[in-house]
Amino acid sequence: MVLCSVECVQRVSQYLRIPPGNLYMSENNILASDDILPNQCVEGFSAIVQALIMNSTSPARHLGSDTEKQALTRQWLEYAVLRINYADNALNSKRILRDLNDALKSSPYITGTEMTLADVVSYHLLHGIVKDLSQQEKAQYVNISRWFDNIQQDDEIRQKLQLVNFDLLNLYL
Amino acid sequence: MASGTLYTYPENFRAYKALIAAQYSGAKVKIAEDFIFGETNKSDAFLKKFPLGKVPAFETADGKYITESNAIAYYVANEQLRGKTDIERAEIVQWFGFADSEILPASCAWVFPLLGLMQYNKQTIEHAKDDVKKALTALNSHLLTRTYLVGERLTLADISVATTLLHLYQYILEPSLRKPYQNVNRWFQTVIYQPESINVIGAFKLADKTLEYDPKKFADVQEKSSAKKEKKEKRKEQKKEPKEPREADVDLADEIAAAEPKSKDPFDTMPKGTFDMDSFKRCYSNEEETVSIPFFWKEFDPEHYSIWFGEYKYPEELTKVFMSCNLIGGMYQRLDKMRKAAFASVCLFGEDNNSTISGIWVWRGQDLAFTLSPDWQIDYESYKWEKLDPNKDETKALVKQYFSWTGTDKQGRKFNQGKIFK
Numbered sequence: 001m002v003l004c005s006v007e008c009v010q011r012v013s014q015y016l017r018i019p020p021g022n023l024y025m026s027e028n029n030i031l032a033s034d035d036i037l038p039n040q041c042v043e044g045f046s047a048i049v050q051a052l053i054m055n056s057t058s059p060a061r062h063l064g065s066d067t068e069k070q071a072l073t074r075q076w077l078e079y080a081v082l083r084i085n086y087a088d089n090a091l092n093s094k095r096i097l098r099d100l101n102d103a104l105k106s107s108p109y110i111t112g113t114e115m116t117l118a119d120v121v122s123y124h125l126l127h128g129i130v131k132d133l134s135q136q137e138k139a140q141y142v143n144i145s146r147w148f149d150n151i152q153q154d155d156e157i158r159q160k161l162q163l164v165n166f167d168l169l170n171l172y173l
Numbered sequence: 174m175a176s177g178t179l180y181t182y183p184e185n186f187r188a189y190k191a192l193i194a195a196q197y198s199g200a201k202v203k204i205a206e207d208f209i210f211g212e213t214n215k216s217d218a219f220l221k222k223f224p225l226g227k228v229p230a231f232e233t234a235d236g237k238y239i240t241e242s243n244a245i246a247y248y249v250a251n252e253q254l255r256g257k258t259d260i261e262r263a264e265i266v267q268w269f270g271f272a273d274s275e276i277l278p279a280s281c282a283w284v285f286p287l288l289g290l291m292q293y294n295k296q297t298i299e300h301a302k303d304d305v306k307k308a309l310t311a312l313n314s315h316l317l318t319r320t321y322l323v324g325e326r327l328t329l330a331d332i333s334v335a336t337t338l339l340h341l342y343q344y345i346l347e348p349s350l351r352k353p354y355q356n357v358n359r360w361f362q363t364v365i366y367q368p369e370s371i372n373v374i375g376a377f378k379l380a381d382k383t384l385e386y387d388p389k390k391f392a393d394v395q396e397k398s399s400a401k402k403e404k405k406e407k408r409k410e411q412k413k414e415p416k417e418p419r420e421a422d423v424d425l426a427d428e429i430a431a432a433e434p435k436s437k438d439p440f441d442t443m444p445k446g447t448f449d450m451d452s453f454k455r456c457y458s459n460e461e462e463t464v465s466i467p468f469f470w471k472e473f474d475p476e477h478y479s480i481w482f483g484e485y486k487y488p489e490e491l492t493k494v495f496m497s498c499n500l501i502g503g504m505y506q507r508l509d510k511m512r513k514a515a516f517a518s519v520c521l522f523g524e525d526n527n528s529t530i531s532g533i534w535v536w537r538g539q540d541l542a543f544t545l546s547p548d549w550q551i552d553y554e555s556y557k558w559e560k561l562d563p564n565k566d567e568t569k570a571l572v573k574q575y576f577s578w579t580g581t582d583k584q585g586r587k588f589n590q591g592k593i594f595k
Contacts (some may be wrong), residue, residue: 065368106359108320113363146318153325169318 003125004045004085006031011124012049012117015156016056016127020048045085046077055116062117072111076118093129097141100126104143108150115151123151124161131164139172175249176201177233180219182210187242188229188259189336191249194329196369198251201510226446242360246329254329264323268330271308272337279304284340285356285385289390305341309354313593316356320363327364335364343377344384351379354503393506399547439545440514443538450514450537454595457516462577463573469572475563482571483519483556485530494589497528501592504552508594511542511549518575523586531582533561533575 006023009031013020021035021042024064032043036051053062064070100122103110110118111137130138138145149166152158175195179202181188188204191280195202205213214226222238223230231245232238239245252474256262281299285291288487308488312334315322322330338361342351350357364370365377457465473480491497501519508515515578519532536542539560574580578591 106355107362108359113366142317148319149318150320150325166318173317 001140002085003088004081006033008124009033009045009048010120011159013052014120014159015054015120016062018052018055020052035103045081049077049117049121050074052060054079064111064114064116069116070113071115073116073118076110078122080118080125084122087126087129097129101141101143108147110147117169118155119147119151123157127161129162131162135168135172138166138169142169142173145169174198174200174505175233177231178203178205179229179231179245179447180205180214181206181210181229186336186339187230189339190246190329190333191229191231192373193332193370194246194250194254195335196372197254198249199251202249211338212424243273243329243333246332250329253326256323257326261324261325261328265328265330268291269333270324275308276305276334276337279308279342280337284344286297286391287386289387293386293391305371309357313354313356316360321360331360331364337419339374342379344380347380347383350383372544378567393509397507426502438510438513440537443479446474446537448472448474448478450516451525454516457576457593457595466573466576469576470569473563478535478537480561480563480568481536481541482559482561483532483534486555486557488529491528491530493525494521494528497530498590498592501530505592505594507551508549510546511536513538514594515542515594516590518578519594520578520588520591522582523589528589529582529584529586535538
């Protein structure tokens with residue numbers, strides 16, 4: 001079981017208000033979509049998300065306002081596929097939380113000072129994990145908690161996902 | 174939507190609050206164009222609208238008047254910035270207070286002496302350092318679990334506190350000093366690197382190194398401001414009795430800050446050409462004139478630089494030699510910002526009560542350079558300026574004479590002293 005699933009792409013596409021096309025798992029177990037790009041099958045989670053961004057009304061807002069930020073967003077989308085994707089395993093999830101917590105120490109969003117789709121994707125991938133963290137763990141990964149709480153306030157991003165409570169965070173720091 | 178005119182001097186961090194808020198809300202805020210700090214805001218018309226004569230001040234399109242930067246920012250903001258709930262709005266006002274009473278006084282007390290705007294007093298500075306640390310520590314722990322100061326989106330609280338911290342981050346908080354406040358750093362950079370902020374502040378650079386105290390700077394700034402005032406008073410001629418000298422209080426410091434040419438070097442707008450001023454100055458300082466003058470003519474780029482002869486218009490007023498030398502020295506000091514793209518050798522000929530001052534100037538551009546900046550216009554009108562043709566032999570002779578400090582003036586007075594502007 002991996003996290004970069006059909007369901008995740010559907011939620012991202014709902015946020016971007018761009019139809020995800022016909023999503024399916026291809027023969028070699030890769031996520032694919034038929035109708036995002038004309039007459040072409042797009043394969044791979046990151047490629048599909050990027051195609052969605054390109055189809056959206058303001059690609060610069062979701063990908064980043066300059067080439068450096070765009071490169072960072074792509075980098076973190078790859079990170080999502082290669083790492084966060086397997087965070088449903090407890091051992092992996094610890095390592096990913098630690099990495100992300102470090103990355104978020106000096107910047108409010110994953111790619112820097114702007115919220116990009118890397119944040120949205122990571123939020124959706126991590127929701128299942130963060131919502132089950134204990135108060136102590138939320139305090140341990142305080143930067144993730146801060147970031148997560150910021151992201152989930154946007155109803156269009158959160159959609160039907162449960163609001164995770166960080167109210168008691170201060171008590172455990 | 175809110176619209177109106179904002180009165181302020183350039184690069185005023187208080188005015189930034191309103192200008193950034195307007196970027197978010199789309200409010201039409203026009204900056205009063207012909208505003209001159211210290212004049213416009215002391216005029217009767219201005220005082221009638223804003224009795225305190227302080228800036229920033231805001232005149233709404235329908236003729237209402239607002240002072241105090243936070244109030245103006247609130248007026249031109251949008252709903253998101255003002256806070257969406259009562260508690261958010263209350264918290265935002267709380268942060269206004271924090272910025273104005275916890276950060277600002279300490280920041281000014283620390284930064285202004287280093288900028289030469291206020292007298293240096295070690296005790297005051299140590300005290301200010303403690304206060305800044307206290308405020309930043311509080312802010313740092315608040316921001317550990319928060320992305321923004323109030324709520325989960327940027328508000329006026331962030332704009333107000335971040336702009337109040339601008340000076341500290343610009344001049345004081347070098348990497349080692351700001352390291353303990355990582356959460357503040359993260360948040361501060363987030364606020365000022367928003368496109369809306371960049372549109373107003375420009376690309377902000379955090380301090381690489383803490384500004385160090387330089388007593389000369391204070392003297393320079395004081396002299397500059399008093400020279401300015403003298404000139405102003407001269408212009409207005411016998412306007413009532415002279416004003417009481419004012420203390421170097423924060424207001425005056427502000428005024429000087431406003432008068433400081435924070436604007437870029439006016440020479441920057443001109444093409445640099447091939448003449449390397451620095452290497453010539455190095456050569457002139459280290460070598461004999463027999464080497465440096467040929468070097469000058471070899472390197473000189475007549476397309477982008479010009480040579481001028483400046484002669485003091487009122488030689489009959491010159492008395493003691495040392496006083497005349499001070500006159501030249503003072504002029505050089507006031508032209509400090511010109512140094513990068515200019516060179517001069519000004520000489521005094523004759524003796525006490527019978528002397529003249531004249532010199533050879535070289536600067537970037539083909540026109541009289543002094544008109545480029547209001548700061549350079551204090552002395553130049555006392556001189557007669559003549560542009561020299563670099564191809565003429567007379568010019569070569571004059572350059573040789575003045576660069577090597579030899580010869581006589583037109584009336585045959587002997588060379589007495591020379592001063593180099595470099």
